[in-house]
Amino acid sequence: MKYSIFLIVAPMAMAFLVPFLGHVMPALSKGLSFLTALAGTVLSVFLLITYKTPFTVIMGGWIPPFGINLHVDMLSLLFATVVYGAVTLGIAFQLSSVVVKKPYFYMLILLLLTSLNGMILTGDLFNLFVFMEIAGISSWALIASGNKTAGVRGALQYMVVASLASVAYLAAIAIIYSSTGTLNMAQISGGLREMNSAMAALAVLLILASLFTEMEIFPFNSWVGSAYRGAPSSISGLLSSAVALAGAYAMLRISYIVFGAGMGNIIRFGSFNITSILFWMGVVTVVTGEASAFTQKDAKRMLAWSSVGQMGMILMAIAIASEKSIYGAVFALITHSISKLLLFMIVGRLVSATGTSDWTRWKGIGRKNSILGIFFIIGALGVTGIPLFAGFWGKFTIIGSAFKSTGSSYLGVYIILAATVMEAVYFLRLAHALFEEPERKPGKVNTGIVFWTCTTLLALAVVIIGVFPAPLDRKIKKIPSELRGDNTSGYISTVYKAMGR
Amino acid sequence: MNKIAAILMIGIISYGVYAAFSSTQPGSKPFKRKAQNDVSRAYLAKTVNGKKHSSIMRGMKGLENSSSNIVTAVVLDYRGFDTLGEVTVLFAAIAGIGLLLGGQKKRVITPAGPIISSLAPWIALFILITSAYVFLHGHLTPGGGFPGGAMIAAGFLLMVLGFRTKPSGVFRMLESFAGLSFVLVGLLGFLKKGSFLQNFMGTGEMGSLFGSLFITVLYAIIGIKVAAELSSGFGSFVKEDLEEEHE
Amino acid sequence: MSPNNILILSVTLAMLAGAAAxxxxxxxxxxAILEGxxxxxxxxxFLQMSAPDVAITQAVIGAGLSTSLFVIALRRSNSGQEDSDE
Amino acid sequence: MNNPVFLFGIGAFALMMIGLYGVLTHKNIFRLILSLGLMETGVNLFIVAASYWDGVRAPILGKIFNVKTADSYADPLPQALVLTSIVIGLGVTALALALMIKYREGTGTLEMEDKREEEVEE
Incomplete structure (x- = not known):
C-alpha cells in the first residue's frame, strides 16, 4: 500500500526525463508521457480495488507531525483515479489533434498530474501549498501555450489572483503554525480549538480565500472565462475536470478535517460561523456562474461558467455538512469531471473544424456528424443531471439533503433546481443549433480512432453511471464515515495511529 | 480599481487583523510564544525518533542526523519531500519559460566591452569556488544548495555577458539528470529503508564536513540543478535581449 | 530603546519607504531596482531575526537574481522608461 | 516598542499591504508582478517573525548543545518554510515575466485591460 507514493513520484520522474528525451527523440518522450499517465491510472485503479481501510504513508522515515505524511483513503483514491483518468485521456486527445505540441507541453501536463495527486494525497498544510504552486505554475504555462493572446491574458489574470491567494495561504500558515506549533492537518484540527478564537477565524478566512481561488468560487473566479477560452481545448478540459476537482478536494478535506473534527461539526469561532459563509458563497457562485453561462455566445466560455456553477453547488453541499450532502458532493464532482471532459473534447474538435468558438455559427454540424452531436447531448445531460445520466445522482442527493436541513440551507433546493433549469436551457439551445438547418455547408470535423475511443469511453461512463450507479455508490458510501474524525477508521485516528499515540 | 477603493479595502483588512490580534479571548496566539513547541524542540534536540540525549557535542556519532545547521536538517531530511516539490516548482517554471519563449529566431550575441570580458572569467571562477563552498557546507554553516546554485547561475550570466558563450542544451540535460538523481535518491531510500527520501547512507560525526553524506549529496544535486536551471532559463531571457540590441 | 532596536527600526522604515516608492x-x-x-x-x-540561511537566500535570490531578471525582462519587452499608468 | 518582535510583525504586515495596494491600483503587468513580489517578501518576513522571540540564537548548534537550552534557539521550521517559499517565489516571478513578454509581443502593450477579443483556432 505504500506504493501509493508512485502516484506522485512516477509522473514527476518522467517529467524530469523529458528534457533529456526531448533532445534525443521527441516522439518517444510524448509516447512515454502517455504511457506514464496510463500506468498511473492502472495503479490507482488497482489501489482502489484492493483498498480496505485508510492508511498513512510517511515520507523520509519520520513519523508525523515531524515528517510529511500522505493520507490514503477512499476519498483520495477515488479522486486520484479520476485525475489520472482525465489526464490520460487529455494527453491522448492532445496527441491525436492536428496541432503538434512540443515535448515540454507534455512535461508540464505530467507536472500538473504530479501536483494534483500531491494535493490530493498530502496530509501536511505546507506540503499542500507547495503542490498548489506547482499546479498553478504548470497550468499558467499550459493555458498560455495556445499561442494566442487570449490565453496569455487568461494565464496572467489567473497568475495574479492565484499569487494573492498563495500569499493569503502562507499568512494563514504563519498564524496557525506559530499558535499551534504544527503543520499536520490532523493535529491542527485539535490545535485550532485551543487557539484564540478571533485568531483562528482570521486564519480560517485566509485559507478559505485561497481555496476559493482553486475551486473557482465567486468573487475569486474572474479569470475563469478568459483562461478557459484562451487555453488549448485539452487544457480547458483538464482545468475543469482535474484542477477544479483537486481544489474542491482540498476544500472538502480542510473544511472537515482541519476546521471541524468531523461531519456536521464545523467549528464556530465565537460569533463567526464558517458554515453560513460557505453556504452563501456557494449560492452566489451558482447564481453568477449559471447567469454568465446563460449569456455566453462563446462555447468554451459557456462550459467554463457552467463549471463554476457546479462548483458553487458543491460548495453548498459541503456547507450543509450532512452525511448525505457529502455523498452528493463527491458523486457530483466525479460525474461532473467525466461529463465536462467529454464536452470540452467535442467542443475542441468543433472549434478546430469551424475556426470559431462562437456556437451560433456551428449550425448544422450535428447533421453531418450525428454521433458527435449525440455525444454532446449525452455530456450535456450528464452535467445537467437528468435522470438516467450520471449527474443525476449527485444532484438528487444534494437536493435531498437540503430538504432535510433546517434554516437557510433549505433555500438550496430552489437555487439548485433553478440552476438546473438554466443549465438545461443553455445546453439544449446549443444542441439545437448543432442539429439546425445549416446556413452554409458545414466543415468536416477532424476525428480519428483516438478521439472516438476517448469520447466513447467518456460517454459510456456517463450513461453507465447514470443507469447503474451501484459500484460507484458502494465506494462513495464509505467516504462520510471516513471523513468523520471520531471513529477508529477516521482520518484523524489513522494519522494519530501513525504518530504512535 | 481606483485608489480610494483600494485604500478602503486595505483599511478593512488592517482593521480585521488588528481586531484579531487585540482580541482578549483565551487561547494561543502568534507572536506570543508559549513554551517552544514539540516539533521544533525535537528538531533542535534531535529527538524525533524518541532517543533522548542529555546534550549533543561536536564529534558525537549515532545521532538521527549529524547536521549542525538545523534548518538544513529540516529542509533536506525531516521535510525533504517539500524540497523535492520546491525543486519541481523551479523545473516547471523554467519549462514554462522554454515553452513560451523558446524556439524563436536565430540568435546573435554581441560581445561586451573590454573591461567586462577581461574580468569576467576571474570573477566567474571566484563565484564558482564560493558557491561550491556554500553548498558543500550547507549542513554546517548558513547557505546550501539553493543560494549556491543561484550564485553559479549568476556567475554564468556574467560569462554570457562577457563572452560569446551560448547557453546550450547541455544545461537542459544536466537539469534533467539532477532531477532524476533526486528522485533516485528518494527511491533508494524507499527500497532500502521503506520510506521515500529516507536517509539510507547513515549518519557520521556531527560537525564534520562529510559527516552527513545524505545531506551533502542532496545539496550537491540541488546546487547543480538550480544552477543549470537558472542558467538555461535566464539564458532564454538574455539571449533575446542581446539579439534585440544587435538589431 | 536599545541601539539594536533603532537599527531594526531604521531598516524597517527604509524597506517600507522603498516599497512605497x-x-x-x-x-x-x-x-525594479528599488524592489531589489x-x-x-x-x-x-532576516539576519536580525536569527535566520542566516534565509537571509543569504533572500539576498542572493530576492535581491540579486530577481532584480536582474526584472531588468532583463523589461529590456526584452522593449518598453520605454515611461509608465503610461498615471 | 521595546520588543522588536512586534516591530518585525508590523513591518511585514505593512509591506504586504503596500504590495496589495500596488496590485489593486495598477494595470501595468510589470508593476503587478513587482507588487506581488513585495507581498511575497512581506509574507516571508511575517512567517519568520510570527515564531521569533527576543534574543534567540540562529538554529545552528554550537560546540555543545544542551537540551535544556533548546529554548534559546530560534525556531528552525518557519525558516525552512521560508527558504522554500523564496525559491517558489522566484519560479513564479520568472514565469510571470515570460508571460508578460509574450503578452507584450501579442498586444504591443503592458496594460491589462485591453478587451479586444480575437478568434481562437486550433
Whole structure:
C-alpha cells in the first residue's frame, strides 16, 4: 500500500526525463508521457480495488507531525483515479489533434498530474501549498501555450489572483503554525480549538480565500472565462475536470478535517460561523456562474461558467455538512469531471473544424456528424443531471439533503433546481443549433480512432453511471464515515495511529 | 480599481487583523510564544525518533542526523519531500519559460566591452569556488544548495555577458539528470529503508564536513540543478535581449 | 530603546519607504531596482531575526537574481522608461 | 516598542499591504508582478517573525548543545518554510515575466485591460 507514493513520484520522474528525451527523440518522450499517465491510472485503479481501510504513508522515515505524511483513503483514491483518468485521456486527445505540441507541453501536463495527486494525497498544510504552486505554475504555462493572446491574458489574470491567494495561504500558515506549533492537518484540527478564537477565524478566512481561488468560487473566479477560452481545448478540459476537482478536494478535506473534527461539526469561532459563509458563497457562485453561462455566445466560455456553477453547488453541499450532502458532493464532482471532459473534447474538435468558438455559427454540424452531436447531448445531460445520466445522482442527493436541513440551507433546493433549469436551457439551445438547418455547408470535423475511443469511453461512463450507479455508490458510501474524525477508521485516528499515540 | 477603493479595502483588512490580534479571548496566539513547541524542540534536540540525549557535542556519532545547521536538517531530511516539490516548482517554471519563449529566431550575441570580458572569467571562477563552498557546507554553516546554485547561475550570466558563450542544451540535460538523481535518491531510500527520501547512507560525526553524506549529496544535486536551471532559463531571457540590441 | 532596536527600526522604515516608492515611482526600471533594495533590507531583517540561511537566500535570490531578471525582462519587452499608468 | 518582535510583525504586515495596494491600483503587468513580489517578501518576513522571540540564537548548534537550552534557539521550521517559499517565489516571478513578454509581443502593450477579443483556432 505504500506504493501509493508512485502516484506522485512516477509522473514527476518522467517529467524530469523529458528534457533529456526531448533532445534525443521527441516522439518517444510524448509516447512515454502517455504511457506514464496510463500506468498511473492502472495503479490507482488497482489501489482502489484492493483498498480496505485508510492508511498513512510517511515520507523520509519520520513519523508525523515531524515528517510529511500522505493520507490514503477512499476519498483520495477515488479522486486520484479520476485525475489520472482525465489526464490520460487529455494527453491522448492532445496527441491525436492536428496541432503538434512540443515535448515540454507534455512535461508540464505530467507536472500538473504530479501536483494534483500531491494535493490530493498530502496530509501536511505546507506540503499542500507547495503542490498548489506547482499546479498553478504548470497550468499558467499550459493555458498560455495556445499561442494566442487570449490565453496569455487568461494565464496572467489567473497568475495574479492565484499569487494573492498563495500569499493569503502562507499568512494563514504563519498564524496557525506559530499558535499551534504544527503543520499536520490532523493535529491542527485539535490545535485550532485551543487557539484564540478571533485568531483562528482570521486564519480560517485566509485559507478559505485561497481555496476559493482553486475551486473557482465567486468573487475569486474572474479569470475563469478568459483562461478557459484562451487555453488549448485539452487544457480547458483538464482545468475543469482535474484542477477544479483537486481544489474542491482540498476544500472538502480542510473544511472537515482541519476546521471541524468531523461531519456536521464545523467549528464556530465565537460569533463567526464558517458554515453560513460557505453556504452563501456557494449560492452566489451558482447564481453568477449559471447567469454568465446563460449569456455566453462563446462555447468554451459557456462550459467554463457552467463549471463554476457546479462548483458553487458543491460548495453548498459541503456547507450543509450532512452525511448525505457529502455523498452528493463527491458523486457530483466525479460525474461532473467525466461529463465536462467529454464536452470540452467535442467542443475542441468543433472549434478546430469551424475556426470559431462562437456556437451560433456551428449550425448544422450535428447533421453531418450525428454521433458527435449525440455525444454532446449525452455530456450535456450528464452535467445537467437528468435522470438516467450520471449527474443525476449527485444532484438528487444534494437536493435531498437540503430538504432535510433546517434554516437557510433549505433555500438550496430552489437555487439548485433553478440552476438546473438554466443549465438545461443553455445546453439544449446549443444542441439545437448543432442539429439546425445549416446556413452554409458545414466543415468536416477532424476525428480519428483516438478521439472516438476517448469520447466513447467518456460517454459510456456517463450513461453507465447514470443507469447503474451501484459500484460507484458502494465506494462513495464509505467516504462520510471516513471523513468523520471520531471513529477508529477516521482520518484523524489513522494519522494519530501513525504518530504512535 | 481606483485608489480610494483600494485604500478602503486595505483599511478593512488592517482593521480585521488588528481586531484579531487585540482580541482578549483565551487561547494561543502568534507572536506570543508559549513554551517552544514539540516539533521544533525535537528538531533542535534531535529527538524525533524518541532517543533522548542529555546534550549533543561536536564529534558525537549515532545521532538521527549529524547536521549542525538545523534548518538544513529540516529542509533536506525531516521535510525533504517539500524540497523535492520546491525543486519541481523551479523545473516547471523554467519549462514554462522554454515553452513560451523558446524556439524563436536565430540568435546573435554581441560581445561586451573590454573591461567586462577581461574580468569576467576571474570573477566567474571566484563565484564558482564560493558557491561550491556554500553548498558543500550547507549542513554546517548558513547557505546550501539553493543560494549556491543561484550564485553559479549568476556567475554564468556574467560569462554570457562577457563572452560569446551560448547557453546550450547541455544545461537542459544536466537539469534533467539532477532531477532524476533526486528522485533516485528518494527511491533508494524507499527500497532500502521503506520510506521515500529516507536517509539510507547513515549518519557520521556531527560537525564534520562529510559527516552527513545524505545531506551533502542532496545539496550537491540541488546546487547543480538550480544552477543549470537558472542558467538555461535566464539564458532564454538574455539571449533575446542581446539579439534585440544587435538589431 | 536599545541601539539594536533603532537599527531594526531604521531598516524597517527604509524597506517600507522603498516599497512605497516601488508602487508609486513612474520609471519602471527604477521600480525594479528599488524592489531589489527592498529585498536587501528584508534580508537584513532576516539576519536580525536569527535566520542566516534565509537571509543569504533572500539576498542572493530576492535581491540579486530577481532584480536582474526584472531588468532583463523589461529590456526584452522593449518598453520605454515611461509608465503610461498615471 | 521595546520588543522588536512586534516591530518585525508590523513591518511585514505593512509591506504586504503596500504590495496589495500596488496590485489593486495598477494595470501595468510589470508593476503587478513587482507588487506581488513585495507581498511575497512581506509574507516571508511575517512567517519568520510570527515564531521569533527576543534574543534567540540562529538554529545552528554550537560546540555543545544542551537540551535544556533548546529554548534559546530560534525556531528552525518557519525558516525552512521560508527558504522554500523564496525559491517558489522566484519560479513564479520568472514565469510571470515570460508571460508578460509574450503578452507584450501579442498586444504591443503592458496594460491589462485591453478587451479586444480575437478568434481562437486550433
Amino acid at each position: 516601488v508602487v508609486s515611482i513612474r520609471s519602471l526600471i527604477g521600480a 533594495v527592498v529585498s536587501l533590507m528584508a534580508a537584513l531583517l
